[in-house]
Each structure stands twice: as structure tokens, then as C-alpha cells.
Amino acid sequence: MSGIRNKSNIALIGMPACGKSTIGVIVAEALNRPFIDTDSIIQEINGKPLWRLLEDEGREQFLMLESDAVCSLSCANSVIATGGSVVYSEKAMEFLKSIADIVFMEISYPAVAKRLAHLDIQKRGVVMHNEKKLLELYEERDRLYRKYADYTVAADERTVEELAARLIDVIRKSTAEE
Template sequence: MTETLENAPAPACGTKPKVVLVGPPGAGKSTIGRRLSRALNVPLVDSDALIEEERGIPCGEVFESLGEPDFRRLEAKKVAEALNTHGVVSLGGGAVVTPAVRELLADQTVVWIDITVEEGVRRTSGNDSRPVLQAADPYDRYRQILQEREEFYREVADFRVVSDRKPPAGLVADILNFLESL
């Protein structure tokens, strides 16, 4: 069954983002998004930042206070809002688990920024603002997250880059080359 977004704006005609970035926590979506938006001379919209702006607290705290189901509903509404921009859109790592978000991404240009378990844990370890990653064994938890979400990243992505194998400038160059090929 597909989840619907009540009262969420559909992306308006002519305002399709240049590119949407998806990927697991710590993959570099924010870093790559900032560099890509500068290179394309367009704004960067981060769905997590929209949630934080609305609620006035860090995204991880919103997740903890609402619980995952309500957080994912709020996140889907903010993704729909972000997709109304013409620029680079960066989504939270788990946004793709929501069927309605995947539907919204169906007609977008989506880049999956991937990462290995080892590098993902290195980049996110000790980060209390990511409650979804809190576990006794961070490697096992990160591996589990990747396994749960990989099919969704693969489903929505038009292009995939692995962020622990290249510096950000190289990743941005790869993404720009991909966008130019469209």
C-alpha cells in the first residue's frame, strides 16, 4: 500500500530541482550538496534543515520526540516542500524508506551518495544527534541500515557515487559530468 501525503504540496511544474541527493548517514550529502549548489549557482535545500527550522530543535531530537512513524510523515511533507525548489536538494538518510517519498522522487534526477560501513561508522561515531545510529555495536547497526535501505536507494537513483573513495571535489566533478550527460 502506498502512503499518501495529505496537504503536502506536489512539486510545481517548472520547479524541478536540478538534482536530489540521497544516501545513508555520513555519506556526505550535506558537504557534496553545498559544493554542488555553488558549482551550479543554485540554492541548496536540505530536508533535515527544513524539519529543524519548523520545530526549532535538531533533527535527531525531532526523531526522538515524535518516534519514527510520525517523523517519517513530517519528513515526507518537508521533502515535498524541498522538491518545489530549483536547485540541489539533500534528503535525510532515511527519507527513502517512505513510499510517498520514493513516489515524489520518481520524476527527479537523483544521485545516490553511497559509503562503506567502515567509513560510515568512522564519520558518524560519537555523534549523538543521530539517534537512529545509537547501538551497542555501531558496525552492525550501520550495516543493518545499509541493508534495509539499499534497495530503496537503488530504486530512486539515476546515478551512484561512493564517497569514501574520492575527495568531495572529485565526487562533485563526477556528478556534474553526469548532469551534463542528461
Template structure:
């Protein structure tokens, strides 16, 4: 790592399909800190998939579990992959900024939509099962104003996970100097 990079917890935020999971896994290896996937932590704690939580308990209950999982991070230094809606609650964004650096993986809607329309993605994401493209676009626009409050924004459209990671490392150097 070197170069005097002050390491704290890094929170990856962005809309579903922006690459938080793949970038997070790669970045955690580069920084030699563990990855922490908020959705996986919730599934493990609740003994249900995110899809089941949405179906049986609703989005509000899921958002409560999500806020709790963000605050119960069992590590001091990690790369945290949040759910796409985590920043909608202002207190989550404020908390994450107080504990580390929040990085927005900004992806244009057409690129996201192409990624999300792959069969395996559609099945995993509760919001895609019940909403039209127009609904998802509206949600994307609503959430974007929250994402924009992040410490660092990385444009991901034409980049691989590895290239996004390289951009993050450059920006972290700049942000922490």
C-alpha cells in the same frame, strides 16, 4: 554550466555519513542553484532538533514531516539533501524521480562507520545513540535496496566532496543526453 545540461531538481540520497550535506553545498555552488537541506527545513518548521522530534514524537512522526518537507520544496531548481531514511518510503522516491534526478552517494559501511564514530557526528544522529554497530549495519543493508533505485549512483569511498561533485556533473551530462 553549458553543454546543454538540463537542470532540474537534484536529490541527494544515501546513508547517514555519506556526504550529502558537504557534497550538496558544493554541488549547489557549481550549478548555481540553492541548496535545500530537508532536515534543516524540518527543524525550522517544527522548532525542534531532529533528535528532539525522534525523542518526543518518534520516528514515524519524523518521517511524516520529512515526506511533507520533500513535497514542499519552495524552489523549482535546487540541490536537495535528504535525510538517510527518506527513500524508505516508496512514495518519496517516486515523487523525487518525478520532479528531478535522484543521485545515490554510495559509501561502503566501513568508511561510513569510521565517519560516524567521530564524536560530533554521534551527538547529532539519534539512531547512533540507541543502536549498536550491528543494528546500524542491518539498517544500512535494508536501506541500500531503496537507494539502489536512484537514477544515478556515485561511489564515494575515496573521494573528496569536490571529486564527488565532479563525478555527479559528468553523470548528469550522460543521464540528460
């Protein structure tokens, strides 16, 4: 991963449980930047947890709510953690690309499966396609994450602290180059 271009926001994308929110909070605090979690925004606006929104509204409506929440962002110098399904909205991703450098928190399928094994995926609010299995979801999203990413950070073999330090280092180096 080379230096971040001259954009004021950093947006983290990736599979559920890859560390977007956890890393985002650490990086934002270390750099004294605001932290924005788009999943939290969706829940606040709609007054329901993600899983309930998915259950009540359905997949397509949920994706529209997610896209609207992302496209309503008005921020600068922020670290943004997105929902894993944001990549299904070309509109939302193009908006993010216009305000942020997009960092794909890459994680292998076995690591995702392990991290999600003890969780009820539906109760976590993971957007699935009907009877699609986790592997199919992973493969589909992986292509989309790579399509939109400006940078990719391998998250499998690193601790939370190592990932945060790596991202902070890249951001600081690019800021010094401006």
C-alpha cells in the same frame, strides 16, 4: 553514471555521513543553483533539532514529518540533499522522482561506520528501528537507495572535491546534450 535526464532538480540520497549536504552545497554553488537541505527544513518547521524530534515524536511521526517536508518542496533547478531516512517513505520518493533525478551517494559499510564512530548516532538524528544495529540499518537502506536511484556515485575513495567535480561534470554534459 551517465548523463542526467531532463529534470530540473538533482536529489542526493544516501547514508548519514556520506556527504549529501557537503557535496550538495559545493555543486549548487558551482552551478549557481539553489541548495535545499530537507533536514534543515524539518528542523525549521518544527523548531527542534532532528534528534529532539525523534526523541519527542518517535520514529513513525518523524518519518511522516520528513515525508511531508519533502512533498512540500516547490523548486526548480535546485540541488536537494535529503535525510537518510527519506527512502522509508514511498510517497516522498515518488514525489522526488517526479521533480528530480535521484543520485545515490554510495558508501561502503566500513566507511559509514568509521565516519559515524565518533558521533552519537541518536544525537545526530539517525532514524533507527528499536535495537537495530548500524550494519542492519545500512543493509536495509542500501536496498532502498538502489531501488529509487536514477544514478549511483561511489563516494568511498573520492575526496569531497572529486565527488563534487564528478557530479558537476555529469550535470553539465547532460545539459549540453539537451
